[in-house]
Amino acid sequence: MQDNKEFGNVLIVGLGMIGGSFAKSLKQNGLATLYGADRRSGELTLGVSAGVIDYPAQLDGETIQKMDIIILATPVRAMESVLSEIKPYLREDTLLTDVGSTKGSVVAAAAAVFGEVPANFIPGHPIAGAEKSGVLAANPRLFEKHMAIVTPLPYSDPDLLDRLHRLWRAVGADVVSMDVEHHDHVLAASSHLPHLLAYTLVDALANADRSQDIFRFAAGGFRDFTRIASSDPTMWRDVFLANKDATLATLDLFTDRLADMRKAIEESDGASMYGVFTRAKSARDHFLRLLEQRTLGQAQEKQVSIAVAPASSVQGQITLIGDKSLSHRALIMGALSDGVSELANVDLVGDVKVTMQALRDMGVVIEEFGHGTVRVHGVGRKGLRAPIAPINVHDSATSLYLLLPILAGQDFSVEVIGEGVLLNTPFTHLLSLMNLSGASVSSAAAGCLPFRVTPADIKSVGGELPGEPSSRLISSAILLSLFAEEVSEFKTHFPLDAKMRALFEAFGVSISGDQLLKVQSNNLCGAQFELPADLQQVVWNVLLAALLPGSSIRLYGVSSIGRMQSLFDLLAKMGVRLHWMDDPSGVFGARVLGVSFSKLTPVSLSALQVYEFREVLPQLAVAAVYAEGVSVFSGVSQLPYFYEDRMSAIVDGINQVGGDCRWDKGMLQINGQIPEGGDLDSAGNDLVALAFLLLSARCRQGGTVRDCQKLLNQIPNLEEIMVMLGLKSSLHI
Ligand SMILES: NC(=O)C1=CN([C@@H]2O[C@H](COP(=O)(O)OP(=O)(O)OC[C@H]3O[C@@H](n4cnc5c(N)ncnc54)[C@H](O)[C@@H]3O)[C@@H](O)[C@H]2O)C=CC1
Numbered sequence: 001m002q003d004n005k006e007f008g009n010v011l012i013v014g015l016g017m018i019g020g021s022f023a024k025s026l027k028q029n030g031l032a033t034l035y036g037a038d039r040r041s042g043e044l045t046l047g048v049s050a051g052v053i054d055y056p057a058q059l060d061g062e063t064i065q066k067m068d069i070i071i072l073a074t075p076v077r078a079m080e081s082v083l084s085e086i087k088p089y090l091r092e093d094t095l096l097t098d099v100g101s102t103k104g105s106v107v108a109a110a111a112a113v114f115g116e117v118p119a120n121f122i123p124g125h126p127i128a129g130a131e132k133s134g135v136l137a138a139n140p141r142l143f144e145k146h147m148a149i150v151t152p153l154p155y156s157d158p159d160l161l162d163r164l165h166r167l168w169r170a171v172g173a174d175v176v177s178m179d180v181e182h183h184d185h186v187l188a189a190s191s192h193l194p195h196l197l198a199y200t201l202v203d204a205l206a207n208a209d210r211s212q213d214i215f216r217f218a219a220g221g222f223r224d225f226t227r228i229a230s231s232d233p234t235m236w237r238d239v240f241l242a243n244k245d246a247t248l249a250t251l252d253l254f255t256d257r258l259a260d261m262r263k264a265i266e267e268s269d270g271a272s273m274y275g276v277f278t279r280a281k282s283a284r285d286h287f288l289r290l291l292e293q294r295t296l297g298q299a300q301e302k303q304v305s306i307a308v309a310p311a312s313s314v315q316g317q318i319t320l321i322g323d324k325s326l327s328h329r330a331l332i333m334g335a336l337s338d339g340v341s342e343l344a345n346v347d348l349v350g351d352v353k354v355t356m357q358a359l360r361d362m363g364v365v366i367e368e369f370g371h372g373t374v375r376v377h378g379v380g381r382k383g384l385r386a387p388i389a390p391i392n393v394h395d396s397a398t399s400l401y402l403l404l405p406i407l408a409g410q411d412f413s414v415e416v417i418g419e420g421v422l423l424n425t426p427f428t429h430l431l432s433l434m435n436l437s438g439a440s441v442s443s444a445a446a447g448c449l450p451f452r453v454t455p456a457d458i459k460s461v462g463g464e465l466p467g468e469p470s471s472r473l474i475s476s477a478i479l480l481s482l483f484a485e486e487v488s489e490f491k492t493h494f495p496l497d498a499k500m501r502a503l504f505e506a507f508g509v510s511i512s513g514d515q516l517l518k519v520q521s522n523n524l525c526g527a528q529f530e531l532p533a534d535l536q537q538v539v540w541n542v543l544l545a546a547l548l549p550g551s552s553i554r555l556y557g558v559s560s561i562g563r564m565q566s567l568f569d570l571l572a573k574m575g576v577r578l579h580w581m582d583d584p585s586g587v588f589g590a591r592v593l594g595v596s597f598s599k600l601t602p603v604s605l606s607a608l609q610v611y612e613f614r615e616v617l618p619q620l621a622v623a624a625v626y627a628e629g630v631s632v633f634s635g636v637s638q639l640p641y642f643y644e645d646r647m648s649a650i651v652d653g654i655n656q657v658g659g660d661c662r663w664d665k666g667m668l669q670i671n672g673q674i675p676e677g678g679d680l681d682s683a684g685n686d687l688v689a690l691a692f693l694l695l696s697a698r699c700r701q702g703g704t705v706r707d708c709q710k711l712l713n714q715i716p717n718l719e720e721i722m723v724m725l726g727l728k729s730s731l732h733i
């Protein structure tokens, strides 16, 4: 390559808006010497004077042979003739690529011209653009933080593919790889159909009666919807000629749905309209958030720290948001019921949103009224509708455990995909539970996502639940039992928590037994209840009040049944001063709980207790730091690895601020003493961050907890809670 510029000589063929934007970005960053070729010589003259390219060029031997990269940026149907012109002079080590909006037709053109697609031709497509055209519309920042799709072929040259990735990254794009056919189907729906609708709408209205007034009074909606009808007609004619089959398929789907909407309007069927509109709104809001996260990527990555000043105390009364795990299950049961469920204090943030979105994608109408109040319009056990795209559980394992069984019971096939850590997690036990019960769930790779769920007759859930007992897997088994032909009876080593049982029973499921569970359900009926406060938050508030001298708080809506009761017994044994202010009420035995500053005593937890309280173990360890004497936790190393990892982080943190915590023959020993304080890094784990905040609150010098972003995503009103209770704390970004 020449001039020591990273990409050497680059030729853009078709110096319009996209080609010009590409050239300008490379040129401004000194990454290449830019040549432009266009059948309109005027564009080249403008290109040179506007600083988009260095030199105008022809598609002759002299030019082609000195190029390191050639980018085709003409409308897609012109590419075949351009390839023919280039072919005689093309070097094998020149990267030949394109930016066309369709990929199948471009590959076919290359195959027609070269006999077979040469290894140095690798197609690409930036998902960025505008309704403008021509070189004067070139914008060197057009591709920044946008996606660029590359569609390598089986025999594409790997070095040149690497160069193509670097090229797109150099202009600021994020590169994703896709196969050609998938690209054309996805783009037909996401880009080609919207352009067709915009053109057709404007054309239909422009020729309608009253067209003058229609345009004169065009409100924002018309403008927003039709902006892209100003796009270049040649380019778009080419797209529809080139991607005929995929656009017809997506157009048919859309016209069917449009016909349904027409019928709904004709029949004054407000419920159907409302269903479509709420689903569409939430889907779009969800996509926009994902998109914002992409474009705000860097801002999002900024770490949030929370500093707690020493000598704080907490006062006041508070209703904490509802239990996360119950929230998932309540939405799902509401969806599967006949009739409407009114649910209050549902936690609608974080992972629960993933479950809610999946239900909406399958036709469930969920109305939100603020402050966690929702109305779920049940569709019946088998009444879910096939989603138009795969169900995405993102990184929510709970959503996966709870959605998979209900998908297995439907009459349609569906793909389940995920993101992040979930992609590398094998869900062997979940899959065995499903498939042993007669469901049909297959995984492409060793129990990992994505899964394909196909309709099958679920016989019954029986025997012993596979693997580690967990409340998620027990819930999967209960949900799967709702679809079984026979009554299900299965064994678990871990008893079903009373709160979970109460929730399922509220919808008409009958669950008898403790570790041998028999699940029966006749009719699932909509329910009305308020969810009790989230376990993690209850424990955090209770311990905060217990640790900080001068504190006294009241927590509303605290469940006192099942495992909650044993946890409160344990806290009381540790010396926490708890006062129940009223009698249990409602489905979950909710009560008002008073807590005040307490002198804590050390505790010894057996391996069984460590297992039972594993979710709140980090907070219990912090409480032990402030107990006078030595506490011992047994069996921590027998917990599943992620609980153990969490505890290792806690041990490190306690020692770092000057506490005394050590491993002794597999047991965790905590010598109570008030630590000095300092900086703590939660490494992005929300539960570790929550426990560290507790730890810092009583340190002599206070402390700062770093990397609290995930915690704030899970408890968005944490700052508000801290202010309401008077905890001296501040957020730093
Ligand atoms: N406009 C957009 O938002 C996006 C467009 N694309 C794709 O990028 C390509 C270019 O689109 P735009 O830059 O928007 O169009 P444009 O109209 O601004 O530029 C196309 C250029 O190609 C030239 N051209 C046409 N036939 C030619 C031929 N046979 N030989 C040499 N030059 C020729 C035209 O004179 C024009 O200058 C298209 O394939 C389009 O599908 C991809 C992503 C976004």
Ligand SMILES: O=C(O)C(=O)Cc1ccc(O)cc1
Pocket: 100, 101, 126, 127, 128, 129, 130, 131, 191, 228
């Ligand atoms: O202007 C817009 O909103 C677009 O949709 C731009 C666009 C047009 C065509 C493509 O192949 C990719 C992006």
